Amino acid sequence: MKIVLFSDVHANLYAFEKAMQSIDAQQPDAIYCLGDLVGYHIYPNEVINEVRKRGIATIAGNHDAKVAKLTPEKLAEGGKNYAYSLIGDSEKAYLATLPAHIRLEFKLKGQLLTVLLVHGSPTSNDEYLLADKDEAEFIDVFTHANADILCFGHSHKPYHRVLTNVVDGQANYLHAINTGSVGKPKDGNPQGGYVVLTINDNSSTTVKNSVAIEFIRFDYDVEQAAKDIEDSPLSNEFADMLRQAY
Amino acid sequence: MTIALFSDIHANLPALQAFFKDVEARNPDSLYCLGDLVGYNIWPNEVINEIRKRKIPTIAGNYDFGIGRASNDCGCAYKTDDEKANGAVSISFTNEIVKDDERAYLRTLPAHIKVEFQLNNDKLNLLLVHGSPRKINEYLFEDRDEKSMLRIMEQADADIMCFGHTHKPYHRIMDGGVDGQHHFRHAINIGSVGKPKDGNPQGGYVMLTINDNSSVLDRESLQVEFIRFDYDIETAAKAVENCPLPNAYAESLRKGI
Numbered sequence: 484m485k486i487v488l489f490s491d492v493h494a495n496l497y498a499f500e501k502a503m504q505s506i507d508a509q510q511p512d513a514i515y516c517l518g519d520l521v522g523y524h525i526y527p528n529e530v531i532n533e534v535r536k537r538g539i540a541t542i543a544g545n546h547d548a549k550v551a552k553l554t555p556e557k558l559a560e561g562g563k564n565y566a567y568s569l570i571g572d573s574e575k576a577y578l579a580t581l582p583a584h585i586r587l588e589f590k591l592k593g594q595l596l597t598v599l600l601v602h603g604s605p606t607s608n609d610e611y612l613l614a615d616k617d618e619a620e621f622i623d624v625f626t627h628a629n630a631d632i633l634c635f636g637h638s639h640k641p642y643h644r645v646l647t648n649v650v651d652g653q654a655n656y657l658h659a660i661n662t663g664s665v666g667k668p669k670d671g672n673p674q675g676g677y678v679v680l681t682i683n684d685n686s687s688t689t690v691k692n693s694v695a696i697e698f699i700r701f702d703y704d705v706e707q708a709a710k711d712i713e714d715s716p717l718s719n720e721f722a723d724m725l726r727q728a729y
Numbered sequence: 730m731t732i733a734l735f736s737d738i739h740a741n742l743p744a745l746q747a748f749f750k751d752v753e754a755r756n757p758d759s760l761y762c763l764g765d766l767v768g769y770n771i772w773p774n775e776v777i778n779e780i781r782k783r784k785i786p787t788i789a790g791n792y793d794f795g796i797g798r799a800s801n802d803c804g805c806a807y808k809t810d811d812e813k814a815n816g817a818v819s820i821s822f823t824n825e826i827v828k829d830d831e832r833a834y835l836r837t838l839p840a841h842i843k844v845e846f847q848l849n850n851d852k853l854n855l856l857l858v859h860g861s862p863r864k865i866n867e868y869l870f871e872d873r874d875e876k877s878m879l880r881i882m883e884q885a886d887a888d889i890m891c892f893g894h895t896h897k898p899y900h901r902i903m904d905g906g907v908d909g910q911h912h913f914r915h916a917i918n919i920g921s922v923g924k925p926k927d928g929n930p931q932g933g934y935v936m937l938t939i940n941d942n943s944s945v946l947d948r949e950s951l952q953v954e955f956i957r958f959d960y961d962i963e964t965a966a967k968a969v970e971n972c973p974l975p976n977a978y979a980e981s982l983r984k985g986i
Contacts (some may be wrong), residue, residue, distance in 0.1 A: 512784065513785070513787070538733075538758065541759070545789060548846050551941070562950050581940055582847075585842065587839040588843070591837065683837065684836055686837075
């Protein structure tokens with residue numbers, strides 16, 4: 484089955500609309516959103532309501548989880564917090580009850596294969612699992628979380644890394660997948676991005692290339708998204724970050 | 730957030746269409762399907778494709794597991810010889826009409842989905858299975874011994890466990906707490922969209938509401954609503970009668986048995 488994973492929309496409606504068009508054209512069997520619907524841009528409610536309308540199973544990112552903790556004084560401060568002050572009450576209530584993780588347990592050919600979806604890491608929505616993480620430490624993260632395929636966002640830098648965990652002389656291949664960011668990429672490419680994960684009958688931790696992972700990039704109106712930031716009380720630096728993807 | 734959970738459609742397209750109409754009017758925040766898309770009626774491919782088209786996270790039921798592998802065993806616990814003979818016709822008929830692509834979809838459905846909430850600095854795990862966490866075709870009936878039910882949920886680390894398979898909806902709250910500390914666990918059978926067996930022929934599903942105060946410490950902090958909806962039962966029953974499937978399945982639909 485074909486599963487689309489997307490993340491870190493960050494209230495960028497222009498990028499989100501194009502992401503939905505691109506995803507619909509892929510005709511996936513299921514879609515999951517790995518969080519951070521809000522922050523850094525001015526369309527949080529539009530993004531939240533489209534995600535809800537589509538019934539997309541979504542987990543909380545650190546920005547989503549933060550919203551409920553901001554006091555009215557903090558929200559009135561402006562600056563970065565302006566982006567959260569725009570969020571409506573119903574949308575806040577939705578963010579406040581998003582789950583932290585979703586776990587998909589496949590049983591293919593009698594073997595368990597666990598796909599764990601988190602925002603940052605299995606222990607924190609604000610921890611970065613970067614591509615150059617020490618292999619043994621990375622394997623520990625998988626072992627503690629009981630995951631074979633770990634999918635996350637948060638850093639806005641997409642990658643797929645296969646880790647080899649040898650248990651009793653048998654090599655187990657674990658997959659770390661950063662889905663990248665729909666609305667605020669930081670890998671130097673300003674296009675939005677998401678991932679297509681394909682699970683086949685023979686997908687297994689013991690067969691190295693038995694899951695297919697595809698990184699999709701799509702164009703959107705970066706200039707308009709950047710201008711809307713410049714025309715708002717948000718810092719112009721956020722607009723520049725969209726143009727330069729950093 | 731509101732979560733709609735539905736299950737056991739069993740190739741009944743008129744029931745599935747009526748379900749979508751009903752559920753879409755209620756605007757749930759997410760939707761999960763707990764399996765058994767196929768068997769006992771003439772529209773397995775159409776049901777699969779309606780669910781795929783909507784990209785609904787779906788787990789495998791025992792019938793899906795069997796058909797996915799082109800097996801002649803659906804893992805159903807038929808009691809009488811008549812039931813066994815009818816069941817054999819149904820699985821062979823379903824295997825004949827399910828197409829390759831749809832079969833491949835059934836074969837790679839996950840067995841379980843666990844949605845892990847962290848509200849009020851406490852965890853609250855919602856586990857979705859078809860039969861039980863241990864077996865895809867285990868029946869968890871309402872009268873099951875409480876200790877046994879709690880043990881199954883504790884072993885699966887499930888605070889809220891939703892399942893189908895028996896086609897008889899119920900919600901049971903059990904306190905598995907120790908040392909005066911409550912730990913309420915919810916066992917929820919979500920009923921059946923396309924083959925109810927509780928005497929009510931209407932289709933059924935569940936709407937679950939998780940609030941920011943939902944917790945294992947508070948018995949009433951989770952809202953569980955059982956929804957029943959009308960659908961064109963006659964069309965579904967006549968489809969059974971006009972195909973090689975045993976007429977007994979048409980009677981089951983008309984009576985909800």
